[in-house]
Amino acid sequence: MPTLQWWTRDDDVKAADAVPYRLLEEVPELGAGDPDAGNMLIQGDNLEALKALLPYYAGQVKCVYIDPPYNTKSAFEHYDDNLEHSQWLAMIYPRLVLLRELLAEEGSIWVSIDDNEGHYLKVIMDEVFGRSNFLSSMIWRKNYSPKSTARHFSEDHDYLLVYAKNSEKWRPNLMPRTEKQNTAYKNPDGDPRGPWKTSDLSARNFYSKGIYSITSPSGRFIERPPGGNYWRVAENKFWELDRDNRIWWGRDGSAIPQIKRFLSEVKQGIVPQTYWSYEEVGHTQDAKKEVLALSRSDVFITPKPEALLRRTLHIASNPGDLVLDSFLGSGTTAAVAHKMGRRYIGIEMGDHAATHCQPRLSKVVEGEQGGISEAVAWKGGGGFRFFRLGPSVFDDQGQIRPNIEFDTLAAHVWFSEKEKPWEQPSRKGTVLGIKDGKALALLYNGILKDRSVDGGNVLTRATLKVIRQDLPEGFDGPLMIYGERCILSDATLEREKITFKQTPYDVKARA
Structure with a gap:
């Protein structure tokens, strides 16, 4: 498959691997509502934040929506959108790599973009997600009037590039029928099956059973359907439909026959369509008004309207699913996800994570009535937790920092071995869990309640006995144990079906 080349490509395609795993440190006073609602707002560099999420959320996100800088050569107040082209590519590539790892197998990613980088983004996403997983490109008409100051053309639309993690497993939710669509169905003959509308019975392509003449109830002879040489159904099927009152001959019985399609059927x-008009999903002025109504202060130049995100999340997720936006901006994705009953993770780098996003989401919890609130009957509730990026799990020499807690290292060990998030509630003592018939245990920082902090980190007959006690009764499968040292003989390890790995050197999930 063709790939895109730029000045720093060789380094950039490996950049995600070089990012350190950092801690997420909660700031309780900036949270709001129910802290157990499963929602997170993270302040910090999104590349590092995405890496920090991997041990806990890899393969768990149903829908990613991001609105990265468009690289429009303009000066944006809250971030520098005037990036040289290769720098923009270097910025987006590793973030897409990590976002793919966070996506569920049946998940999808939606990226807002315009013509400045859109075509280059398509090539990069083909490489990261696979060309076969490209689903479509939505066209959103974002302006309702032309820009008279435009030098060449008034640019009225943006794109949303849509990829699946696995196109064979991804299916969109259908869009609800509108009242306008339903009013096309009438019931002029009082059919007890309810409103209906007609559909053409002619076929242009050859159909051997579709060659026959018809006599209408009024006696009119119809040799062939107009606009085609063949009827769409065989003659016996046609008269079967007629006996079931599914053929419409017009009020006087002399019209060209058409089939009745009932609304109830x-x-x-x-099926979602690829053109999204501002009448349906809002425009940029709507978005600015929504944000301004909440903050009553400076506003992002390019926010997205809540209705646009409502349609995206409706198609790509269901209530309870996890949604992620790593370019949260003014907080629209998180606000809409909250109102629609989705769980969410929002990441924003600057101070406005606390000055804009946090107040906006707090007002959502309180029941603010802007944006889509009325449409989804939002009354308030739920909550979120606020985090900032802390120090890395491993220091510059690859050693585990002394203040790292057991559960933090356990999550990284589990992810290192299983490539799946660690479900902490499944832990009993030293045993982290069992997957595919193999158990995983960790000896670290006095988990065995020894007198010294480092006590119990060494695999001995005594610590092995404790691990065996922590295992489910009757378990006799292979056991992998992480610890500081092992003093058991190779023969003992083989007999006990134990694989020993040393921390931190065998922990792959590190910088």
């Missing part, structure tokens, strides 16, 4: 949803 059509799908109660519509």
